[in-house]
Amino acid sequence: MDFEAYHKISWYPGHMLKAERELKEKLKLIDIAVILCDARAPLSSRNHQLETIFQNKAKLIILSKSDLADENQVAEWKHYFRAKGEGCISMHHKQQKILQKIPQLILDTATKYRKDVQGATTPLLRPIRAMIIGQPNVGKSSLINALIKKKRTQTGPRPGVTRHQQWVKLNDKLELMDTPGIMIPSIKTVETGLKLALIESLKDSIPGRDLLCEYLLHLTKQDIGLSLEHYRLKSIPQNAAEFIEEIGQKFGYLKQENEVIIDQASKRILQDYREGLIGKACIETAVHEDPE
Ligand SMILES: Nc1nc2c(ncn2[C@@H]2O[C@H](COP(=O)(O)OP(=O)(O)OP(=O)(O)O)[C@@H](O)[C@H]2O)c(=O)[nH]1
Ligand SMILES: [Mg+2]
The missing domain is CATH 1.10.1580.10 (Conserved Hypothetical Protein Ylqf; Chain: A; domain 2)
Incomplete structure (x- = not known):
């Protein structure tokens, strides 16, 4: 397929710019960024630019919607990220076994970062606060609902459903913040744009x-x-x-x-x-x- 024959794709409406600004404003409150990427296209669905905001925070990558991807290929992707020193797991929103492990993994990752990187010597006397971030439609709100086993956040099969930040208390140890999906302002290649639209992180109407x-x-x-x-x-x-x-x-x-x-x-x-x-x-x- 001759990708050069098509115009580059982009989608960065005003609400995403606003959402990005609001993330920055809340940065001080949070301990860890949980980065959701679609397991079918983990690199294309990862917004590195957005992550620069979280330079000094603990991070955990979750490859979502693994039920739509091949198990062995997803295992390769986990290996890829871990080889770079990044914590990474995969899941889908009905995979109870993995979902049960996620809160502890978030807590452990944040606590380890506090100790090893920030040099903290005393335990935190408040819940760990995790911000769930990623591009549109990767399953951020669904993950939160699956973790708390209630429909507390709005979800839907199209990009741009969540428009506002929302705190959800999981238990006394962990609070999660749902955030609007934020697309990279300038998508590098035509093919990356097509991948993002195929997984519905971009609206069909764009390509x-x-x-x-x-x-x-x-x-x-x-x-x-x-x-x-x-x-x-x-x-x-x-x-x-x-x-x-x-x-x-x-x-x-x-x-x-x-x-x-x-x-x-x-x-x-x-x-x-x-x-x-x-x-x-x-x-x-x-x-x-x-x-x-
Ligand atoms: N097959 C499958 N579908 C999922 C999974 N997680 C979420 N979905 C579906 O994907 C769609 C998007 O999920 P949301 O949780 O709204 O995604 P989001 O990242 O919060 O999206 P925005 O708020 O638009 O940024 C919904 O139709 C979900 O039902 C999953 O693990 N597997
Ligand atoms: Mg959402």
């Missing part, structure tokens, strides 16, 4: 659904674990137009005269991908680097 279907089709040809088998098509579509046409005909997204309703058919394709029906895979590969 457009037909281009997203083109990219998805391209990914199914890359031997990463995505496949169109689910659709049982007679032949592999050559391009997005063919792909959308076939799906439209197959599932009956049709106007009069059997003309395919492109927007509905392409929406169905993207929804199927996002539900894992086109395969569970990471759409970027961890490149091994030995720790320095």
